[in-house]
Amino acid sequence: MTFSALGLADELVRAVTELGYTEPTPIQAQAIPAILAGDDIMAGAQTGTGKTAGFTLPILQLLSANPITVKRGEKAPIRALVLTPTRELAAQVEESVRDYGKYTEHKSHCIFGGVSINPQIKALKGRVDILVATPGRLLDHAQQGTVDLSTIEILVLDEADRMLDMGFIHDIKKVLALLPKKRQNLLFSATYSDEIKQLADTLLNQPVLIEVARRNATVEAITQKVVLVDREKKRQLLAHLIKQNNWFQVLVFTRTKHGANRLAEQLSKEEIPALAIHGNKSQSARTRALSEFKSGTLQVLVATDIAARGIDIEELPHVINFELPMVAEDYVHRIGRTGRAGAEGEAVSLVCIDEMRLLSDIEKLTKRSLTREIVPGFEPDPNAKAEPIEQGRRGRQQQGQGRGQGRGEQQARSGGGGRGQRGGQPRRDRAEASADGETAVVGEEGQQPRRPRQPRAEGQPRGEGRSNGQPRQNRGAKTGDGQPRQARGEDGQARAPRGEGRGDGQPRQPRAEGQARGDGQPRAPRGEGQARGDGQARQGRNGGQGGQGGQGRAQGQGAANGQPRQGRGGQGAGTGQPRSNGGARSGGNGNGNSSAAPKVDASLREAIRRGDAQPLSNENTPVSTWFDQPRRTHGRHR
Numbered sequence: 198m199t200f201s202a203l204g205l206a207d208e209l210v211r212a213v214t215e216l217g218y219t220e221p222t223p224i225q226a227q228a229i230p231a232i233l234a235g236d237d238i239m240a241g242a243q244t245g246t247g248k249t250a251g252f253t254l255p256i257l258q259l260l261s262a263n264p265i266t267v268k269r270g271e272k273a274p275i276r277a278l279v280l281t282p283t284r285e286l287a288a289q290v291e292e293s294v295r296d297y298g299k300y301t302e303h304k305s306h307c308i309f310g311g312v313s314i315n316p317q318i319k320a321l322k323g324r325v326d327i328l329v330a331t332p333g334r335l336l337d338h339a340q341q342g343t344v345d346l347s348t349i350e351i352l353v354l355d356e357a358d359r360m361l362d363m364g365f366i367h368d369i370k371k372v373l374a375l376l377p378k379k380r381q382n383l384l385f386s387a388t389y390s391d392e393i394k395q396l397a398d399t400l401l402n403q404p405v406l407i408e409v410a411r412r413n414a415t416v417e418a419i420t421q422k423v424v425l426v427d428r429e430k431k432r433q434l435l436a437h438l439i440k441q442n443n444w445f446q447v448l449v450f451t452r453t454k455h456g457a458n459r460l461a462e463q464l465s466k467e468e469i470p471a472l473a474i475h476g477n478k479s480q481s482a483r484t485r486a487l488s489e490f491k492s493g494t495l496q497v498l499v500a501t502d503i504a505a506r507g508i509d510i511e512e513l514p515h516v517i518n519f520e521l522p523m524v525a526e527d528y529v530h531r532i533g534r535t536g537r538a539g540a541e542g543e544a545v546s547l548v549c550i551d552e553m554r555l556l557s558d559i560e561k562l563t564k565r566s567l568t569r570e571i572v573p574g575f576e577p578d579p580n581a582k583a584e585p586i587e588q589g590r591r592g593r594q595q596q597g598q599g600r601g602q603g604r605g606e607q608q609a610r611s612g613g614g615g616r617g618q619r620g621g622q623p624r625r626d627r628a629e630a631s632a633d634g635e636t637a638v639v640g641e642e643g644q645q646p647r648r649p650r651q652p653r654a655e656g657q658p659r660g661e662g663r664s665n666g667q668p669r670q671n672r673g674a675k676t677g678d679g680q681p682r683q684a685r686g687e688d689g690q691a692r693a694p695r696g697e698g699r700g701d702g703q704p705r706q707p708r709a710e711g712q713a714r715g716d717g718q719p720r721a722p723r724g725e726g727q728a729r730g731d732g733q734a735r736q737g738r739n740g741g742q743g744g745q746g747g748q749g750r751a752q753g754q755g756a757a758n759g760q761p762r763q764g765r766g767g768q769g770a771g772t773g774q775p776r777s778n779g780g781a782r783s784g785g786n787g788n789g790n791s792s793a794a795p796k797v798d799a800s801l802r803e804a805i806r807r808g809d810a811q812p813l814s815n816e817n818t819p820v821s822t823w824f825d826q827p828r829r830t831h832g833r834h835r
């Protein structure tokens with residue numbers, strides 16, 4: 198399957214070819230024809246599998262195929278709108294739009310909060326065909342009359358489940374009210390809960406459902422493990438692991454902004470250069486931290502879930518869950534920052550006794566049991582007692598929504614409003630929105646002091662958000678049964694001091710912005726069965742010869758929720774069986790015996806790429822097999 202065979206125009210094929218994409222990924226192979234046919238779609242595919250191109254390429258093509266004439270002196274209409282939950286993702290998506298649309302005439306622009314609105318107003322006065330935005334700032338523009346959304350032909354909700362959850366639903370509804378009724382709607386995400394699917398159903402018109410892997414599946418190329426440790430020893434253990442293994446690019450997730458600040462400071466004191474990124478940081482600090490991390494000049498980025506969605510860091514080797522997320526879906530997104538585009542990655546979760554319930558939620562969601570390890574010198578106390586978990590905003594909000602999995606004793610439930618509301622009022626007023634609209638709702642702990650939540654009686658409806666969805670299938674929300682917690686105070690904006698040097702005595706050459714990793718050449722093609730494992734602690738990505746194989750296996754999910762129309766071009770897609778890695782990675786002993794690894798059957802693989810393979814059961818997918826062609830990096834953020 199080629200991009201041309203999908204019906205894409207030469208200028209688009211040329212752009213992706215220059216980026217090193219030789220063939221579409223399964224999500225692209227299925228989504229592109231459906232979008233070109235004008236269908237609404239709801240698409241789910243694992244993290245890092247190219248969903249952005251899956252919607253951007255056909256949008257560019259549709260706009261080119263249906264040009265509009267604008268009279269002299271009139272402003273060209275905005276024709277497509279992409280909404281994302283975070284500013285960083287908005288910037289990244291818009292950059293992709295520019296990259297993919299390089300040889301087209303279309304103009305794109307990105308608007309988000311935390312930066313001056315004036316340059317955005319100026320840009321919006323000019324030609325913008327595709328607008329990428331976060332909802333808060335978009336609504337500010339709408340209110341000021343500086344954006345006209347009445348001409349939108351195509352709407353995309355990227356990270357759709359997050360966009361439709363309680364924190365965003367109010368803003369999304371307001372945006373929807375500004376759009377023409379007749380439009381094409383595209384929803385993309387790596388995770389979907391049943392509730393979100395039902396809600397989405399009200400937004401979509403006879404959607405084609407496309408799921409290229411079991412829902413909420415993690416990527417098989419990510420080695421996942423859990424290290425059991427006492428709560429108080431997590432920080433020392435993290436520093437130990439980083440130093441011991443010479444990890445040089447580590448994304449660490451904490452639950453709270455305060456925790457992220459504290460951890461970044463502590464690591465820096467231990468000569469491990471670290472910065473924190475979260476919603477209380479200024480936009481310039483956020484941008485700087487992410488850009489230094491992406492370019493490889495910053496060793497550790499400590500983040501809240503603000504960085505969990507969509508952010509594409511080329512070949513990021515390590516994701517650490519310093520604390521498990523309160524919402525299991527967030528785990529899938531967090532670890533999905535590694536193992537992207539066929540690369541391998543490692544995700545390590547430091548888990549203490551308080552988090553065992555969260556761990557089992559994650560294992561249930563991902564249908565995968567995680568290997569538990571203990572690091573000598575950091576053995577957990579067998580007599581330790583669980584304590585209530587300090588939560589970020591998202592955790593508290595999710596309890597309000599009841600989307601969680603009935604998580605237990607330490608957790609509160611709010612009365613109906615979930616995170617979108619305080620005391621029955623919409624969560625965000627315009628002033629707050631202007632300041633930091635989207636970040637106030639993205640995986641962050643309190644930006645405003647909150648009242649303690651009232652416990653909700655079991656079975657009591659949760660109100661807003663789900664009620665408007667009029668789900669066809671009434672599955673009922675799952676609930677926790679915990680006690681209410683006191684709202685926590687705010688944390689400051691302190692920037693973590695940065696240590697000098699890299700801590701491991703092995704300075705890494707900073708990459709210039711936009712420069713490709715390593716030698717600037719496209720990554721070498723990996724042959725069938727050839728090694729991806731390196732056996733080393735990710736120092737040399739090209740080393741080792743572990744077996745990579747993995748047998749293609751079927752997939753093709755009907756994935757029905759609310760009576761979707763069967764998709765043309767085959768529902769569901771190819772995927773494969775877990776790769777047998779020949780001991781290549783985690784144990785550090787890749788032996789290079791590729792013959793030991795099962796090979797992907799060529800015809801099945803072709804079927805997978807065509808998107809007409811059969812359904813996969815519960816296995817994870819060797820996404821790596823979709824990307825085994827050379828590809829060039831792209832994007833200024835790299």
Ligand SMILES: Nc1ncnc2c1ncn2[C@@H]1O[C@H](COP(=O)(O)OP(=O)(O)OP(=O)(O)O)[C@@H](O)[C@H]1O
Pocket residue numbers: 217218219220221222225242243244245246247248249250386387506507508509533534537538824828831
């Ligand atoms: N057909 C392709 N061939 C090779 N690489 C690709 C292809 N399509 C996309 N990529 C690359 O794969 C990486 C991941 O793509 P993208 O960010 O769109 O993933 P995603 O599915 O949206 O991930 P997430 O769920 O985390 O948002 C990017 O670096 C992109 O350049």
